[in-house]
Amino acid sequence: MTAAVSLRSVSRHFGPVKAMDKVDLEIVPGEFFAMLGPSGSGKTTCLRVIAGFEQPTSGSIAIFGEDATGVPPYRRNVNTVFQDYALFPHFNVIENVAYSLMLRKVPKPERLRQAGEALELVKLSGYGERRPAQLSGGQRQRVALARAIVNRPSVLLLDEPLGALDLKLRENMQEELKSLQRTLGITFIFVTHDQGEALSMADRVAVFSEGRVMQVGSPEEIYTKPNSRFVADFVGSSNVLPPAFVEGVAGVRRWASLRPEAIRVGPPDVGRPCATMVSRIYLGSSTRLMLDLNGTRLHALVPSGPNVPLQGAQVAVEFDASALHLMEGEG
Amino acid sequence: MSADSANGHVILAQRPGWSGRVSDLFWRRPNLLIVLMLALPVLWLGVVYLGSLLTLLIQSFYSLDDFSGLIIHEFTLKTYAELLRPSNFDIIVRTVVMAALVTFASAIIAFPIAYLAARYLRGKWKALFYLGVMLPLWSSYLVKVYAWKLILAKEGILTWLFGVLHITPVLDAILAVPAIGGNSLSVSYIGTFLVFVYIWLPYMILPTQAALERVPLNLIDASSDLGGRPWQTFRHVILPLALPGIIAGSIFTFSLTLGDYIIPQIVGSSRLFIGQVVYAQQGTAGNIPLAAAFTVVPIVIMGFYLWMAKRQGAFDAL
Numbered sequence A: 001m002t003a004a005v006s007l008r009s010v011s012r013h014f015g016p017v018k019a020m021d022k023v024d025l026e027i028v029p030g031e032f033f034a035m036l037g038p039s040g041s042g043k044t045t046c047l048r049v050i051a052g053f054e055q056p057t058s059g060s061i062a063i064f065g066e067d068a069t070g071v072p073p074y075r076r077n078v079n080t081v082f083q084d085y086a087l088f089p090h091f092n093v094i095e096n097v098a099y100s101l102m103l104r105k106v107p108k109p110e111r112l113r114q115a116g117e118a119l120e121l122v123k124l125s126g127y128g129e130r131r132p133a134q135l136s137g138g139q140r141q142r143v144a145l146a147r148a149i150v151n152r153p154s155v156l157l158l159d160e161p162l163g164a165l166d167l168k169l170r171e172n173m174q175e176e177l178k179s180l181q182r183t184l185g186i187t188f189i190f191v192t193h194d195q196g197e198a199l200s201m202a203d204r205v206a207v208f209s210e211g212r213v214m215q216v217g218s219p220e221e222i223y224t225k226p227n228s229r230f231v232a233d234f235v236g237s238s239n240v241l242p243p244a245f246v247e248g249v250a251g252v253r254r255w256a257s258l259r260p261e262a263i264r265v266g267p268p269d270v271g272r273p274c275a276t277m278v279s280r281i282y283l284g285s286s287t288r289l290m291l292d293l294n295g296t297r298l299h300a301l302v303p304s305g306p307n308v309p310l311q312g313a314q315v316a317v318e319f320d321a322s323a324l325h326l327m328e329g330e331g
Numbered sequence B: 001m002s003a004d005s006a007n008g009h010v011i012l013a014q015r016p017g018w019s020g021r022v023s024d025l026f027w028r029r030p031n032l033l034i035v036l037m038l039a040l041p042v043l044w045l046g047v048v049y050l051g052s053l054l055t056l057l058i059q060s061f062y063s064l065d066d067f068s069g070l071i072i073h074e075f076t077l078k079t080y081a082e083l084l085r086p087s088n089f090d091i092i093v094r095t096v097v098m099a100a101l102v103t104f105a106s107a108i109i110a111f112p113i114a115y116l117a118a119r120y121l122r123g124k125w126k127a128l129f130y131l132g133v134m135l136p137l138w139s140s141y142l143v144k145v146y147a148w149k150l151i152l153a154k155e156g157i158l159t160w161l162f163g164v165l166h167i168t169p170v171l172d173a174i175l176a177v178p179a180i181g182g183n184s185l186s187v188s189y190i191g192t193f194l195v196f197v198y199i200w201l202p203y204m205i206l207p208t209q210a211a212l213e214r215v216p217l218n219l220i221d222a223s224s225d226l227g228g229r230p231w232q233t234f235r236h237v238i239l240p241l242a243l244p245g246i247i248a249g250s251i252f253t254f255s256l257t258l259g260d261y262i263i264p265q266i267v268g269s270s271r272l273f274i275g276q277v278v279y280a281q282q283g284t285a286g287n288i289p290l291a292a293a294f295t296v297v298p299i300v301i302m303g304f305y306l307w308m309a310k311r312q313g314a315f316d317a318l
Helices: A043-051 A093-097 A099-103 A108-121 A137-149 A167-184 A195-201 A219-224 A229-234 A243-250 B018-028 B030-060 B078-083 B086-119 B123-138 B141-152 B157-164 B168-176 B189-213 B217-225 B230-259 B274-282 B288-311
Strands: A005-014 A017-027 A032-036 A058-063 A078-081 A155-159 A187-192 A204-209 A212-217 A239-241 A256-258 A264-266 A274-282 A286-293 A296-303 A314-318
Touching: A005 A043, A017 A043, A017 A212, A032 A043, A032 A195, A043 A058, A043 A078, A043 A155, A043 A187, A043 A204, A078 A137, A078 B217, A093 A099, A093 A108, A093 A137, A099 A108, A099 B230, A108 A137, A137 A167, A167 A187, A167 A195, A187 A195, A195 A219, A204 A219, A204 A229, A212 A219, A212 A229, A229 A239, A239 A296, A264 A296, A286 A314, B018 B030, B030 B288, B078 B086, B078 B288, B086 B123, B086 B189, B086 B230, B086 B274, B086 B288, B123 B189, B141 B157, B141 B189, B157 B168, B189 B230, B217 B230, B230 B274, B230 B288, B274 B288
Parallel strands: A032 A187, A032 A204, A078 A155, A155 A187
Antiparallel strands: A005 A017, A005 A058, A204 A212, A239 A256, A264 A314, A274 A286, A274 A314, A286 A296
16 A cells, blocks of 8 residues: 655755754645654654645655655645635634635635635634634634645645643643544644643654654553653653662563552562652642662553652552563664 | 841831832833833924924915915915926926836845845854945935936946946947936936935845745745745735835835935936925925925825825734
């Protein structure tokens, strides 16, 4: 099957800065793909290369098998939802949504009908006459979405689509983006620095760091089997354990990751390793503990309740050796 | 831990003397400070400017006694009727057409310069741009106009340049155009036009550049992303968003040309512009009412122009 988007050894350098460094990616048609990484990791540059705003310094890019290297954005059937929405302030909502149709000289009644349909898809019918300035952040986001899908692009790019929304709106929008993607069957590629968002929404995730792709895989793979200290550290709040510690537990001298929720704590007991409670943070249904086990800091996530140990208490620490994930490529 | 770190008090004492009382007063009544700061400029604008304007308006409704040359202090529209006499009306049409052409040409020339500065120049290059645009404003207006008279004169550098390039016939053809041509560029309407454009150009470049600077780059990306070829993006996004700046600039170039009385006197055919008539009528001719009536013309035209611009949605993107 032809990949929806395929990057082959794409680099994008800005002077001495390697924003993208030999990135290889294959994005499957119809999938919801997340590009995850901290700011400055190259994920946004990668999105802009796919959209055509940036040209690769080297390497090539193909969209549905067609070479797109050197092709300007206006000749790509790829649309973008911008981080700050980039709505045209001098147009009202329906004119914004119908913009691409107007450029293609679609007759007015037809473009109003199509723009109206797109607004209906994002649940904003009846807002057509308003100006972007009269809308809330969430509504603007929906207009930006409608404007990007009205043309039925082959690939939809979303730059931090939920970044500017408050928590409640963000949760609703996550669901809606998922269902919209199922309805339209379009390949969605979205950029985020929020690992929770990437894991909950995407079919596959690429983790970026310093211009390179560290790991590509399903959310489960990324979460439970990180291939490097960076991924373990960045995706979720894993404990990254040094080789000396791992040798004592698993008998191999390798870096390993351990999920906080895999750690169990209990009353001090002879024969089990004992740690000191350094601090605890109440997170609602669960409580996050910071433990000190003979000088190694461990995070644990336990259900909230009366049994959560107090600060300064001595607790027994236990986890299955199988929960320990040994990482490749780390001496 | 105690709150009295300094001298045992949580509340510090008022500074002694009137300065402490004044500081506290301004803090309690911030509006007082605003009123004080505004008072002088408002008085200036109100009395010196609007007051003079009102006096002028009243003067325009008086008339001049043809026989005695004295001003008759009775309200009449007789002076305004005089504006419609062919010799006077020609002056108005000539001035308005010139102002419109100068404005149009300035906008066309200024846009690429402003666009370059807004989109591509950074740091010291931007500073150099500002310097280049404003430097001509720092030298005397008269010096510049006389310099242009020499440039455009029959023995001037332009005539010489056309000769060197062996295209003197082109210059002759231009000068042979009826009405706008003449004996040399410095005594033709073309010359007046060129000097007006040169002198007022900075007033068009700066507001246009400021407006273009405020067009977010991601709107240009968005237009391109949605299929807009560069020309379409310019036509549908950049130009409408820069329009308030171009209008602002055109207010300068248009009204400055409408009122100028020096450039057409030094460079151009000897036919009059509104400013020259005002100058002559209030001075040597002593016909203050007619001078006033002529002055009202640009004011009315500017008011009409702004009203049209607003109706066309030129300020919607502000």
